[in-house]
Amino acid sequence: MHYLATLAGREDTGVDPGTPEFDAEVAKYAAFEERAADAVAGGAALFPSADAMHVRRAGGRTLVTDGPFAEQAEVVGGFYVFDAPDLDAAIELARRLPAAEDGTIELRPMVMWSPHETPRGDWWLALLWEAPDAVIAPGTPEWDAAVAEHERFGAKYAAAVRGGGALQPPSSATTLRVRDGELLLTDGPFPEFAEVVDGLYLFAAASRAEAAEIAAAIPLGEHGRTEVRRVVDLGD
Amino acid sequence: MTTGPAGIDAVYRAEFGRAVATVAGMVGDIALAEDAVQEAFADALRTWPERGAPANPGAWITTAARHRALDRLRRESARAVKEYDAVVARAPIEEAEVSPVADDQLRMIFTCCHPALSPPSQVALTLRLVCGMRTAEIARAFLQPEHTVAQRLSRAKAKIRQAGIPLRVPPAHLLPERLPVVLACVYLVFTEGYFATSGPSAVRDELCDEAIRLGRLLCGLLPGEPEARALLALMLLQDSRRGQRRAEDDLIPLEEQDRPAWNHAAIRAGLACLESAAADGAGPYLAQARIAAAHATAPSWAETDWHAIVASYDQLLRYSASPAVRVNRAVAVGFSRGFGAGLAALDEVADDPRLAGTHLVPATRADLLRRAGRRREAAESYRAALDLAANEQVRRFLARRLAEVEE
Numbered sequence: 031m032h033y034l035a036t037l038a039g040r041e042d043t044g045v046d047p048g049t050p051e052f053d054a055e056v057a058k059y060a061a062f063e064e065r066a067a068d069a070v071a072g073g074a075a076l077f078p079s080a081d082a083m084h085v086r087r088a089g090g091r092t093l094v095t096d097g098p099f100a101e102q103a104e105v106v107g108g109f110y111v112f113d114a115p116d117l118d119a120a121i122e123l124a125r126r127l128p129a130a131e132d133g134t135i136e137l138r139p140m141v142m143w144s145p146h147e148t149p150r151g152d153w154w155l156a157l158l159w160e161a162p163d164a165v166i167a168p169g170t171p172e173w174d175a176a177v178a179e180h181e182r183f184g185a186k187y188a189a190a191v192r193g194g195g196a197l198q199p200p201s202s203a204t205t206l207r208v209r210d211g212e213l214l215l216t217d218g219p220f221p222e223f224a225e226v227v228d229g230l231y232l233f234a235a236a237s238r239a240e241a242a243e244i245a246a247a248i249p250l251g252e253h254g255r256t257e258v259r260r261v262v263d264l265g266d
Numbered sequence: 267m268t269t270g271p272a273g274i275d276a277v278y279r280a281e282f283g284r285a286v287a288t289v290a291g292m293v294g295d296i297a298l299a300e301d302a303v304q305e306a307f308a309d310a311l312r313t314w315p316e317r318g319a320p321a322n323p324g325a326w327i328t329t330a331a332r333h334r335a336l337d338r339l340r341r342e343s344a345r346a347v348k349e350y351d352a353v354v355a356r357a358p359i360e361e362a363e364v365s366p367v368a369d370d371q372l373r374m375i376f377t378c379c380h381p382a383l384s385p386p387s388q389v390a391l392t393l394r395l396v397c398g399m400r401t402a403e404i405a406r407a408f409l410q411p412e413h414t415v416a417q418r419l420s421r422a423k424a425k426i427r428q429a430g431i432p433l434r435v436p437p438a439h440l441l442p443e444r445l446p447v448v449l450a451c452v453y454l455v456f457t458e459g460y461f462a463t464s465g466p467s468a469v470r471d472e473l474c475d476e477a478i479r480l481g482r483l484l485c486g487l488l489p490g491e492p493e494a495r496a497l498l499a500l501m502l503l504q505d506s507r508r509g510q511r512r513a514e515d516d517l518i519p520l521e522e523q524d525r526p527a528w529n530h531a532a533i534r535a536g537l538a539c540l541e542s543a544a545a546d547g548a549g550p551y552l553a554q555a556r557i558a559a560a561h562a563t564a565p566s567w568a569e570t571d572w573h574a575i576v577a578s579y580d581q582l583l584r585y586s587a588s589p590a591v592r593v594n595r596a597v598a599v600g601f602s603r604g605f606g607a608g609l610a611a612l613d614e615v616a617d618d619p620r621l622a623g624t625h626l627v628p629a630t631r632a633d634l635l636r637r638a639g640r641r642r643e644a645a646e647s648y649r650a651a652l653d654l655a656a657n658e659q660v661r662r663f664l665a666r667r668l669a670e671v672e673e
Contacts, residue, residue, distance in 0.1 A: 116432040117431045118432055121382070139429050139430060198428045198429070204382040217382060217383050
């Protein structure tokens with residue numbers, strides 16, 4: 031079973047890619063991955079949200095805007111996909127993530143996941159956010175229609191898409207924090223965000239403009255929003 | 267007697283949880299097991315009055331439910347082949363009766379109380395799947411609309427399935443952080459029955475009874491866990507006063523209760539449990555049980571062993587930094603070392619932000635001042651407490667006291 035672990039935390043820590051502090055963080059995650067070994071089925075670290083793009087619908091048009099979204103105290107800093115036999119195994123992995131100590135991790139079972147190679151410098155992450163009550167449940171006719179739309183997108187941009195996945199409903203989410211060594215679990219998605227994660231894509235694009243074009247083609251709910259973020263190149 | 271609807275209802279109470287736990291263990295799907303057991307009881311209602319009740323109704327229900335579940339798995343070809351094979355290939359269907367196993371119930375309790383489920387879901391699921399309470403009964407007991415409880419139950423079951431919450435007793439290294447969740451769930455069932463003082467009291471009594479039944483079940487399933495016994499001791503000791511806590515619509519403080527009318531059989535059982543728990547370990551429930559025992563064994567309010575109670579509060583504070591515990595400790599300090607000392611102990615916790623906006627501190631201060639004979643200051647504190655108290659019963663109690671000190 032695949033679980034999406036979305037890592038969220040405050041961004042004002044000054045740990046930006048390219049700094050020694052960032053490299054120290056990366057080393058911690060490398061140690062985590064070594065321990066987690068085969069259970070890691072995907073993941074990426076993200077550049078700060080300052081240069082994010084957002085795609086949404088407005089008056090029947092698709093609108094792309096720049097910059098971080100609203101005034102959120104916490105933002106998504108990266109994600110992992112775990113291949114784990116059950117929720118307990120996924121929790122055991124997530125609680126060892128360095129982000130668990132100073133941020134929040136949301137664990138969501140996935141309906142599907144297409145794995146990817148090691149992220150490169152020209153990769154982007156598209157996080158699909160949706161209003162909680164607008165989320166479509168798997169197995170419904172609306173779901174099948176949405177899947178067909180995503181298949182059309184996938185076929186059109188097959189050369190760019192590097193990976194992606196769909197999630198079980200937000201009610202199946204568990205959020206997790208570790209404070210003073212104590213594991214704290216909460217039933218449900220990130221309490222910090224008004225919207226819920228509804229899916230994700232990884233894709234390659236040579237430029238910001240090309241990334242915006244691809245992101246704008248990703249199917250989007252009437253109340254949804256696509257957050258586009260640059261992926262940190264962690265390859266050697 | 268077991269053949270009529272009333273008799274079958276008694277079997278339902280006793281056997282529903284065990285049957286669901288056992289069938290769920292076999293088919294790996296709680297919702298399927300629950301439906302199958304429900305159908306097995308429908309079969310029983312149809313056939314027992316004609317043919318007579320079986321010698322072992324629990325085994326009959328479990329076997330019938332297992333057949334029902336297997337039939338369903340066979341019919342639903344869309345279901346995972348793996349699931350079907352695991353059940354069907356393991357044993358031929360025509361085998362002898364299946365009897366529920368205690369381990370299955372323990373697995374079910376830990377699954378219902380998984381920390382990834384919210385506490386209200388844990389409680390509702392445990393009452394439904396372990397105690398066999400019907401949705402309508404749970405709704406009545408918690409004074410909630412039935413559809414709210416039904417929705418909570420179906421959401422929790424969907425989460426167990428979708429999120430892959432395992433149906434098992436957690437491995438040894440997780441037990442220390444998982445058992446407290448289970449004990450907290452059982453105690454929550456109890457306190458909901460014992461401390462919630464509005465609504466149809468008969469149903470609330472049922473929650474106290476279910477919690478004690480769950481406590482006994484846990485003690486039997488986990489004989490090596492002294493905290494399970496300590497929790498049972500705590501519940502039995504508190505429960506011994508249940509009948510004396512309420513008069514009409516008002517709360518009677520412990521001080522004014524009719525002690526000979528307490529349930530002394532429950533006190534004896536609680537004390538025996540406490541002794542056995544204390545011999546094997548220490549923990550937050552043991553400390554709370556000791557406090558309850560000191561009250562239960564005191565010949566009168568004045569002759570209560572307040573030193574022992576303060577010592578137990580100090581123990582309790584090692585496990586929980588709860589400001590409410592410190593407030594209660596301040597009261598006990600007042601009785602054991604003088605009300606001035608109690609007020610000083612209260613001052614130490616009064617600024618805790620977690621108590622801001624509650625009537626707890628001013629009400630406690632008012633009580634200590636009243637006992638110290640400082641009536642004018644007490645009246646002031648009662649007024650401050652009245653400004654903050656939201657519960658009608660509490661307000662009536664505070665107003666009564668205010669009138670006393672204003673006389």
